[in-house]
Amino acid sequence: MIATILAPLMWLAAATRAWRWWWSRSWVLGSTTVALAVVGLHLTLNIPAAEALTQAIEPIPNFSTALRMVLFNLMAASTGTLMLAITNEPARVAKGARWLAGIAAAGSVAALTIFVATPPVPRAAGGFEFDQAYSHLPGYAEAGIAGALFPALLCPALMVIASRAADVRTVTGWSLTLLSAGLAAATTWAWLRLTYFLHVRYGDAAPHPALFEATRAIAAAGVLVIFVGMMLSPIVSWVRARRVMHAIGPLRAELVTRRPEVLRPSRRGCSADEKASDRITELLDALSLETADFDTAESSPEVAAALADWLVHGERSNTVRRANIRTTDDHRWALSLAHAYRHSKRKALA
Numbered sequence: 601m602i603a604t605i606l607a608p609l610m611w612l613a614a615a616t617r618a619w620r621w622w623w624s625r626s627w628v629l630g631s632t633t634v635a636l637a638v639v640g641l642h643l644t645l646n647i648p649a650a651e652a653l654t655q656a657i658e659p660i661p662n663f664s665t666a667l668r669m670v671l672f673n674l675m676a677a678s679t680g681t682l683m684l685a686i687t688n689e690p691a692r693v694a695k696g697a698r699w700l701a702g703i704a705a706a707g708s709v710a711a712l713t714i715f716v717a718t719p720p721v722p723r724a725a726g727g728f729e730f731d732q733a734y735s736h737l738p739g740y741a742e743a744g745i746a747g748a749l750f751p752a753l754l755c756p757a758l759m760v761i762a763s764r765a766a767d768v769r770t771v772t773g774w775s776l777t778l779l780s781a782g783l784a785a786a787t788t789w790a791w792l793r794l795t796y797f798l799h800v801r802y803g804d805a806a807p808h809p810a811l812f813e814a815t816r817a818i819a820a821a822g823v824l825v826i827f828v829g830m831m832l833s834p835i836v837s838w839v840r841a842r843r844v845m846h847a848i849g850p851l852r853a854e855l856v857t858r859r860p861e862v863l864r865p866s867r868r869g870c871s872a873d874e875k876a877s878d879r880i881t882e883l884l885d886a887l888s889l890e891t892a893d894f895d896t897a898e899s900s901p902e903v904a905a906a907l908a909d910w911l912v913h914g915e916r917s918n919t920v921r922r923a924n925i926r927t928t929d930d931h932r933w934a935l936s937l938a939h940a941y942r943h944s945k946r947k948a949l950a
Contacts, residue, residue, distance in 0.1 A: 602820055603643040603644070603647050603659075604647055605712065606643050606823070606824070606827070607640055607643035607644045607646075607647060607826070609638050610637075610639050610643060610827065611636075611637070611640045611716030612625045613636050613827070614633050614636035614637040614640055616638075616834075617632045617633040617636060617834075618633045619679070620869050620871065621826060622631050622869060623868050623869025623870070624680055624869060624870075626782070627682075627684075627685035627690060627694075627697070627820055628682065628685045629764055630681075630688060630857065631678050631679075631681035631682040631685055631697075632682055632737060632830050632857055634678040634681075635675060635678035635679050635826075635830065636675045636830065638675050638678060638733075638826070638828070639675060639823055639826075640673050641671060641730075642668060642671045642675070642767035643823070645667070645668065645671075645727065646726065646727065646728075647665055647843075647901060648726070650728075651664060651725075652725045653722060654667075660716060661720045661721065661722070661723040662716075662723060662724055662730050662734075663718070663722065663742075663902065664726075664727060665715070665724075665727045665730045665731075666743065667712065668727050668747075669708065669711040669712070669715070669743060669744070669746070669748075670708040670711065670745030670747075670749075671711065671749050671941055672713075672747050672748065672751050672790075673703075673705075673707045673708045673747065673751065673833070674704055674708070675705040675751070675755075675786075676700075676750055676751040676752075676754045676755060676786075677697075677701055677704035678785070679702040679758060679769050679779075679826070680691065680696070680754055680758055681696065681700055682779075683761050683762055683828075684696040684697065684700075686765065686772075686776070686779070687761060687765050693760040699850075700754075703750055703754075705745045705749060705787050707746055707747065707750040707878070708747075710746040710887045711738050711743045711746040711747040712743075714739060714742045714743040714746060715739070715740065715743040717750070718737075718739025718743065719739070719747070720814065721733075721740075722931075727934055728812060728816060729814045731744075731809075732812055733809070735797070735812075736797070736800040736801070736807040738801070740796075741797045741800060741801035744793060744794075744797040745771060745794060745797045745798065745801075747796040748790050748793045748797070749794060751786060751903045752790035752791050752792040752793075752794045753789030753792055754789070754943065755783050755786045755787040756783075756787045758779075759780050759783035759784050759787060760782060762776045762777075762779045762780035763776070763777070763780040764919065766780060771832065771833050771836045771837070772833055773818050774830045775829045775830070775833045776829070776830060776939060777823075777829075778825055778826070778828050778829030779829035779830070781825050781829075782822045782823070782827075782829055783822075783826070784822075784823075785818050785819070785821050785822025786819075786822045786826070788818050788903035789818045789819045789822060791813050792811065792814065792818070792909055793815055796808070796811055799920050807945035811889065819886070822898060834871070834872075837871060838872040840872075840873070841871075841872035841873050841874075841875060841876035842872065843949075844876045844879075844934075844935065845876050845879055847935055847938045848880065848934050848935065848937075848938040850938070850941060850942060851883060851938045851941040852879055852882060852883045852886075852936055852938075853906070853944075854941070855882075855883055855886035855890065856882055857926050858886065858890060859885070859886035859889045861881070861889075862882045862885040862886045862889065863882060864878055864881065866878045866880060870886040877931075880930055880931060881930070882939070883934050883938075884930055884933070884934060887937070902933065934938055
């Protein structure tokens with residue numbers, strides 16, 4: 601049930617990040633896209649209909665379980681690349697990404713080779729059922745070790761990196777905090793599986809299928825927290841940008857009607873924040889052209905109110921005559937102007 605809900609969300613989020621990455625080619629967007637797509641594929645495999653389809657076309661019984669081991673390594677590598685992209689320069693990210701990809705590929709090949717070389721067992725209903733029934737057997741336990749080793753070693757390091765870089769005074773800091781919590785869950789999941797396989801294979805411990813109930817719950821919680829951490833910053837940025845564009849909309853429409861030459865297309869695939877900045881630039885450029893013959897003054901609430909009254913009523917006060925504005929914060933100044941314009945419009949209508 602959880603997979604049926606979360607899988608479409610993961611694919612939708614991956615598609616939006618892929619669109620942005622196509623036009624920017626940034627490491628943050630690229631690694632986020634891969635991580636979301638891999639998690640989306642893993643969740644899709646947990647949907648009964650998708651599992652049945654996979655079983656119908658897989659070359660050997662239970663091959664979807666081996667595919668999940670590959671996905672575990674890809675999740676770790678892509679999340680590691682994301683952490684590097686957030687905290688390092690692009691040149692170091694590229695080098696680190698190559699190392700992570702190489703280690704993930706080695707772990708995946710080892711897990712697949714061992715799994716395929718192991719004598720097959722009857723087909724299980726899904727990956728969870730396979731873990732409970734067969735994962736302790738010789739060959740499959742070694743494949744499980746190979747599939748969990750890289751995430752078990754990498755996730756604690758990523759958790760430390762994310763927690764040390766997190767500054768909860770910023771949205772990015774909150775994203776890193778959530779990623780750190782999700783990576784803590786991933787670390788717990790990986791070490792539980794790794795320890796279990798080692799004990800049942802080499803420590804003569806009895807199989808405990810109930811362990812996989814716990815690891816499934818931990819994995820679900822970790823995936824959800826990591827998803828929120830990855831998407832928190834873009835969602836907050838989108839909401840903030842929409843609020844800004846709504847706030848400046850009437851004033852911008854008034855000014856660009858007078859000065860249409862200031863209109864500028866936003867870069868394809870740009871973020872919502874970039875679009876909002878372009879609209880603010882259009883507003884201030886049009887205002888600058890409209891007030892080109894005014895004397896220069898510092899931005900202030902009084903000047904904003906005078907400009908708003910001038911735009912609404914067409915009357916220049918002494919304040920507006922010196923209103924070719926010098927400002928160090930375009931964003932705040934545009935919002936002040938927009939607020940004053942709305943207030944003046946309401947007064948005029950009243």
